[in-house]
Structure formats: C-alpha cells, structure tokens
Amino acid sequence: MLKEPAPFWKTKSLEEMTAQEWESLCDGCGRCCLNKLEDDEGNVFYTNVACRLLDDQSCLCKSYEKRSYLVKDCLVLTPEILNRVSWLPESCAYRLLNEGKALPLWHPLISNEADTVYHARISVRGIVVPEKEVAEEELEDHIIYWNQLDSQGR
Ligand code: SF4
Numbered sequence: 001m002l003k004e005p006a007p008f009w010k011t012k013s014l015e016e017m018t019a020q021e022w023e024s025l026c027d028g029c030g031r032c033c034l035n036k037l038e039d040d041e042g043n044v045f046y047t048n049v050a051c052r053l054l055d056d057q058s059c060l061c062k063s064y065e066k067r068s069y070l071v072k073d074c075l076v077l078t079p080e081i082l083n084r085v086s087w088l089p090e091s092c093a094y095r096l097l098n099e100g101k102a103l104p105l106w107h108p109l110i111s112n113e114a115d116t117v118y119h120a121r122i123s124v125r126g127i128v129v130p131e132k133e134v135a136e137e138e139l140e141d142h143i144i145y146w147n148q149l150d151s152q153g154r
C-alpha cells in the first residue's frame with residue numbers, strides 16, 4: 001500500500017512555506033479581527049465587536065488585499081513577527097504551529113470543510129456586533145471569554 005506524503009504543515013517550517021500554503025493555514029475563524037482591549041499589565045481581552053471590514057457570516061475580510069491600507073490597526077501576519085504577537089487566539093493555526101503544536105481536527109486543512117470551524121465553535125459567526133454600533137467607551141461591556149462562549153453554545 002502506498003503511504004500518503006506528510007502534509008506541508010508537518011514537513012515545512014513556517015518560513016519555508018509558499019505564500020499559498022501560508023494563507024491556507026488561516027482557518028477563517030475571524031477571531032483576530034475582533035476589537036481587543038489591553039490593561040495596564042499587558043493582558044489582552046477580546047470583545048465581540050468586529051472590525052468594520054469583517055463579513056459577519058463568512059468571517060472573512062471584505063477587502064483582504066487592501067486590509068492594511070484601509071484599517072490602520074490591521075496586522076499582516078508573517079513568520080517573522082509571530083513571536084512578537086502575543087494576542088493571537090490559542091486556536092489560531094499560526095500560533096499553534098509556531099508553538100510546535102498540531103492542527104486540530106476541525107481545521108479546514110484536515111477536515112476539508114470550511115464549516116467545521118463554525119461547528120467546532122471556533123468561528124465568530126453569530127456572536128459579533130459591528131464596530132459602528134458600539135462607542136469606544138462601551139467596548140469594555142463587550143468583553144468575551146472564549147471558554148464561556150464554548151460552554152454556552154451558540
Ligand atoms: S485567528 Fe488565526 S486562524 Fe483565525 S482568522 Fe485570525 S489569522 Fe486566521
């Protein structure tokens with residue numbers, strides 16, 4: 001019996017991946033596109049308030065190619081900066097691989113289905129409110145904790 005070759009994310013380092021491979025690591029959860037708050041001690045809190053360019057159904061960016069031009073806070077991830085980005089969610093494939101961990105079974109590269117991210121309750125679909133509806137001083141009222149959301153179901 002012929003053995004399947006190991007997938008690229010197991011054989012290549014993040015730096016060795018092609019642009020296409022790198023992009024395919026993103027599971028499209030949309031978590032990193034939520035507004036975050038940081039306290040004096042550097043702790044980062046996610047809110048359910050989405051960037052104005054996030055499509056709340058697909059959880060993809062509506063203007064991906066121009067994202068850093070259109071949204072000044074939008075960070076374009078590269079292998080070089082991963083170690084300096086402490087706020088990526090624990091579920092993020094870039095963070096997982098950078099920490100030497102495996103991709104989860106719900107990741108589209110393994111499940112071959114984009115929707116497994118939603119069914120595993122990783123996607124922000126159904127939990128976000130648009131940025132334009134929330135004043136900056138109200139952001140604190142929108143803090144979310146992933147574990148709580150997971151246990152409450154959606
Ligand atoms: S948190 Fe990671 S996997 Fe999810 S959308 Fe952002 S970059 Fe992609």
Ligand code: SF4
Nearest residue numbers: 033051053054061074
């Ligand atoms: S501009 Fe950046 S933060 Fe906003 S939706 Fe697009 S990728 Fe996410």
